Amino acid sequence: MFDMSLPFASVLGQMLAAWATLPLQLGGLLETQLGQLLVAVVAIGVVVLVGRIVLKVAWRLVTIAVVIIALLFLLSTLGINVL
Template sequence: MSSQLVSAAALVPLQLGGLLSEPLGQALAVIVAIAVIVVVGRIVLKIAWRLVTIAAVVVGALLLLSFFGISVL
């Protein structure tokens, strides 16, 4: 059963190959590619913001400690 699904999935690009030869099909492919890039970018930026926030808190805490004469590093 799963081998039939794999072979059917392999034939889908061949069946839809004509769609990408038309301008609207190419536009759809470009829009889908941009959507994938945006979704991946949002995930990466979400992680980056968390890392920047954590770094700012840690550096701020170290700065406060240095004001009170406590040397951590």
């Protein structure tokens, strides 16, 4: 489908062109209420999946920040100035 030996910009262009023609390939999917419902549920699923990934990264960053700040607080209470 995609020629991966091409530079990234060319592959990205091919992917965008494929996505642009997707509604034409699906035909009358969006013409029925059931098709519209399917597209809506799939879109919600994509948003939830991306949200889970983003929140997973965010929780790791928050955890790292808490540990670093706790260590700095502990050092400062022992009289060691690090900042």
